[in-house]
Amino acid sequence: MKKLFFITLICFLLSCKKEIQKPEINVIPQPLKIEYTQSEFKINKKTTILYDQSDKEFEKVASYLHNELLRTLNLDLRKSDIKNHSKRNSILLVKKNSNKLGSEGYELHVIKKNITISSNEANGSFYGVQTLLQLISNDTLNENIVYNTIVQGVKIYDIPRFQWRGMHLDVCRHFFDIDFVKKYIDVLAMHKMNTFHWHLTDDQGWRIEIKKYPKLPEKGAFRPQTMVGKNWEEFDNTPHFGFYTQEEIKEIVQYAADRFITIVPEIEMPGHSLAALAAYPEYGCTGGPYEVAKTWGVFDDVLCAGNDKTYEFIQDILTEVIQLFPGKYIHIGGDECPKAAWEKCSKCQKRMKVEYLKNEFELQSYFIRRIEKFLIANNKKLIGWDEILEGGLAPEATVMSWRGTEGGIHSAKMGHDVVMSPNSQCYFDHYQAEPLNEPLAIGGFTDLAEVYGYEPVPHELNEQESKHILGAQANVWTEYISKTEHLEYMVLPRLCALSEVVWSAKEYKNFDDFKIRLKTHILRLKEKEYNYRKLDF
Numbered sequence: 001m002k003k004l005f006f007i008t009l010i011c012f013l014l015s016c017k018k019e020i021q022k023p024e025i026n027v028i029p030q031p032l033k034i035e036y037t038q039s040e041f042k043i044n045k046k047t048t049i050l051y052d053q054s055d056k057e058f059e060k061v062a063s064y065l066h067n068e069l070l071r072t073l074n075l076d077l078r079k080s081d082i083k084n085h086s087k088r089n090s091i092l093l094v095k096k097n098s099n100k101l102g103s104e105g106y107e108l109h110v111i112k113k114n115i116t117i118s119s120n121e122a123n124g125s126f127y128g129v130q131t132l133l134q135l136i137s138n139d140t141l142n143e144n145i146v147y148n149t150i151v152q153g154v155k156i157y158d159i160p161r162f163q164w165r166g167m168h169l170d171v172c173r174h175f176f177d178i179d180f181v182k183k184y185i186d187v188l189a190m191h192k193m194n195t196f197h198w199h200l201t202d203d204q205g206w207r208i209e210i211k212k213y214p215k216l217p218e219k220g221a222f223r224p225q226t227m228v229g230k231n232w233e234e235f236d237n238t239p240h241f242g243f244y245t246q247e248e249i250k251e252i253v254q255y256a257a258d259r260f261i262t263i264v265p266e267i268e269m270p271g272h273s274l275a276a277l278a279a280y281p282e283y284g285c286t287g288g289p290y291e292v293a294k295t296w297g298v299f300d301d302v303l304c305a306g307n308d309k310t311y312e313f314i315q316d317i318l319t320e321v322i323q324l325f326p327g328k329y330i331h332i333g334g335d336e337c338p339k340a341a342w343e344k345c346s347k348c349q350k351r352m353k354v355e356y357l358k359n360e361f362e363l364q365s366y367f368i369r370r371i372e373k374f375l376i377a378n379n380k381k382l383i384g385w386d387e388i389l390e391g392g393l394a395p396e397a398t399v400m401s402w403r404g405t406e407g408g409i410h411s412a413k414m415g416h417d418v419v420m421s422p423n424s425q426c427y428f429d430h431y432q433a434e435p436l437n438e439p440l441a442i443g444g445f446t447d448l449a450e451v452y453g454y455e456p457v458p459h460e461l462n463e464q465e466s467k468h469i470l471g472a473q474a475n476v477w478t479e480y481i482s483k484t485e486h487l488e489y490m491v492l493p494r495l496c497a498l499s500e501v502v503w504s505a506k507e508y509k510n511f512d513d514f515k516i517r518l519k520t521h522i523l524r525l526k527e528k529e530y531n532y533r534k535l536d537f
């Protein structure tokens with residue numbers, strides 16, 4: 001009996017020695033490879049952040065890290081140049097030239113002597129910093145996150161699966177101020193998302209200052225009242241108003257760039273344009289008058305596609321938009337454009353004759369192609385909702401597939417780039433649980449498992465066609481969301497699941513493992529004062 005005990009004990013000790021117990025580090029999105037080591041690094045007030053101080057992009061990463069460590073550990077670390085400085089007791093942001101890291105990948109090594117984050121570009125370094133911040137916020141106590149200066153020894157190699165990791169926000173149905181937009185960008189950055197699709201114009205509000213057309217914000221950003229709940233007959237008697245000045249837009253663009261997020265502005269055309277028409281009725285088919293919409297849905301009054309002045313109007317607007325947003329994409333909407341007004345409009349009908357367009361769908365295609373030419377001439381790329389396929393796709397257009405995946409599949413097969421955002425899995429305005437106990441939503445049902453299980457590359461595509469799937473994004477339409485707490489509730493924790501869809505390797509995805517990590521991760525959201533749907537597992 002005694003002998004058996006000793007044999008068992010020796011076997012147990014041997015097994016302990018061989019395998020380092022896997023500590024729980026709970027990173028979201030899940031990195032590609034994590035190796036645990038037995039060492040650990042202790043951050044103290046003498047720890048120095050080292051990087052190439054002549055590199056402005058790495059300077060951004062170093063400053064972000066510095067500020068976060070001050071906020072979370074109350075340590076005001078020194079920043080110094082990486083050349084000629086001892087590497088001991090430091091956090092190094094090393095610029096590399098490595099094939100395996102691409103433009104957004106990073107390696108994070110935590111050893112006793114220091115912490116090294118290596119990357120080819122500052123983007124990768126920023127993602128390494130995000131992972132590091134999750135390593136120091138891994139302890140929990142009484143349902144609260146505890147920041148820890150002791151960092152578990154690890155060797156992480158991480159690289160994103162997709163180049164387009166997007167989140168959208170509709171600020172037209174309800175307006176959200178720049179402080180909230182910054183908070184929204186912060187939570188995207190935390191999840192290594194790199195694209196913020198800002199839906200700036202719609203029937204219910206025009207939200208961006210355009211200097212050449214001052215009535216756009218004056219009139220288009222204002223609606224005297226709004227329908228109540230889902231009752232199309234009842235109104236709240238409360239004016240709703242809001243737009244971003246160009247100075248505020250610049251501030252947000254910079255804020256996002258400092259977090260390696262590109263903003264894709266959306267200027268809707270030719271449909272969803274009532275707010276623009278309320279301000280400038282001469283660009284509609286009938287000449288108006290028009291009103292900023294106070295109900296939701298789709299409206300027959302759209303921009304006149306037969307009038308050359310409409311194109312001048314849109315191009316003037318886009319000229320200002322292009323100057324504000326340095327990213328390569330401009331989203332032109334293109335969805336849900338009824339053709340009723342065009343059918344009755346002599347200018348639109350004449351245009352169809354002169355341009356040999358068979359029907360109003362081809363007229364919409366003519367509209368989009370004309371705008372695409374303008375964007376290309378200004379070094380921008382056009383992206384639009386999948387309705388831009390109807391009547392023929394503009395030659396270089398990128399398609400955002402929202403009415404399911406068919407539009408995306410069709411476009412990729414034609415050699416066009418695609419961003420997947422099917423309403424079945426990527427619409428965060430849908431219910432995420434039984435409606436009875438949830439705040440009002442537009443409908444649908446898209447729970448955490450549904451989002452996590454989403455696979456952006458459709459099996460219908462071969463390897464070559466699949467390369468056109470740039471990635472995926474989730475959309476947050478705000479008809480029924482007027483408060484920031486409600487908006488955060490709709491986004492979190494579904495964004496956490498989406499981040500693994502677009503960042504983590506398909507072969508390692510595991511919903512059960514994700515749920516375990518999420519229990520810690522959700523406390524990080526709580527600590528940052530985000531509202532979120534409580535986990536029910």
Ligand code: ACM
Pocket residue numbers: 335336385402
């Ligand atoms: C959309 O949801 N209408 C793009």
Ligand code: ZN
Pocket residue numbers: 284285303304305306307341342345346347348
């Ligand atoms: Zn017309």
